[in-house]
């Protein structure tokens with residue numbers, strides 16, 4: 220009971236009012252009856268009236284007021300205190316304790332207001348977090364564009380020199396090497412141009428992107444690493460799964476994912492990519508899964524895996540930017556990317572992109 224009335228100052232005031240009211244009533248009755256019926260009868264009547272009055276007050280104070288006034292008020296006070304202290308677990312009034320009267324309506328309305336307030340607060344916090352992430356990406360984009368600008372000239376010189384060598388050299392083994400160098404140099408230029416796009420300096424060009432050949436091309440670029448020749452790679456992407464986007468940018472995403480998978484697996488490990496069509500908000504989408512049978516993503520990395528500089532490979536020349544860039548590119552395409560570990564072990568990265576409507 221003390222819990223319900225602990226802080227209430229209503230009861231003492233009511234008691235003073237009751238007593239005052241009774242004293243006035245008794246005095247009026249005594250004075251009105253005394254001249255006609257004599258002091259004895261007047262006194263008896265006052266005793267009878269007093270008994271009825273005490274009983275009424277008892278019923279009021281023991282049964283009615285606690286249930287309909289003191290307890291609801293106390294519940295509201297406790298809930299308000301919890302709200303002020305930011306104690307979300309106790310700030311809502313238990314709906315089972317709310318009665319159907321006017322005080323109950325005030326309590327329900329208060330609960331609804333608090334709920335709405337918390338919802339707005341959560342949305343605001345979420346928006347702030349997104350804004351911070353955007354801010355970081357913008358800084359990263361500026362840095363990327365600056366680096367790209369510096370890289371473009373030496374890369375153009377390198378590509379020109381390799382092209383010259385391709386023209387003048389006829390040895391087949393050297394030609395093969397030179398062709399590979401040329402492919403890599405071209406990819407470097409594309410990446411460098413992509414970095415400028417990352418900073419959103421240039422407008423994105425969107426076209427239908429068949430995913431299966433894109434994955435093959437990405438693997439060919441990752442395949443420059445000698446570990447790739449030992450890995451078992453399986454491209455199970457359906458031939459008719461065509462996304463909508465920029466192929467040069469999307470290839471960068473899958474190069475990052477496949478390279479991560481290749482680093483993760485043991486020699487001779489397995490990397491598989493498959494795809495699925497699905498409908499999101501009434502529109503066709505394609506999701507592409509990159510799976511490996513490595514040790515999986517470390518638990519401490521998983522929640523922040525798309526944050527910049529989050530890496531377990533900082534000592535092995537990793538920068539922790541691969542997935543940040545990948546996420547940036549996928550978001551620019553209006554898509555989503557997520558990371559999980561497979562129940563059977565190994566990592567699973569899922570990229571979802573709007574399908575080509577054609």
Ligand SMILES: Nc1ncnc2c1ncn2[C@@H]1O[C@H](COP(=O)(O)OP(=O)(O)OP(=O)(O)O)[C@@H](O)[C@H]1O
Pocket residue numbers: 475479480483511513514515516517520524529530531532533536537538539540541542543565566567
């Ligand atoms: N397939 C995977 N298996 C296990 N861990 C992974 C996998 N892919 C990513 N990770 C974890 O996520 C971290 C972040 O990956 P991310 O590609 O962003 O950076 P990085 O590979 O460390 O460096 P960078 O790609 O910049 O060279 C990795 O360091 C690794 O711990």
Ligand SMILES: [Mg+2]
Pocket residue numbers: 475478479537540541542
């Ligand atoms: Mg990486």
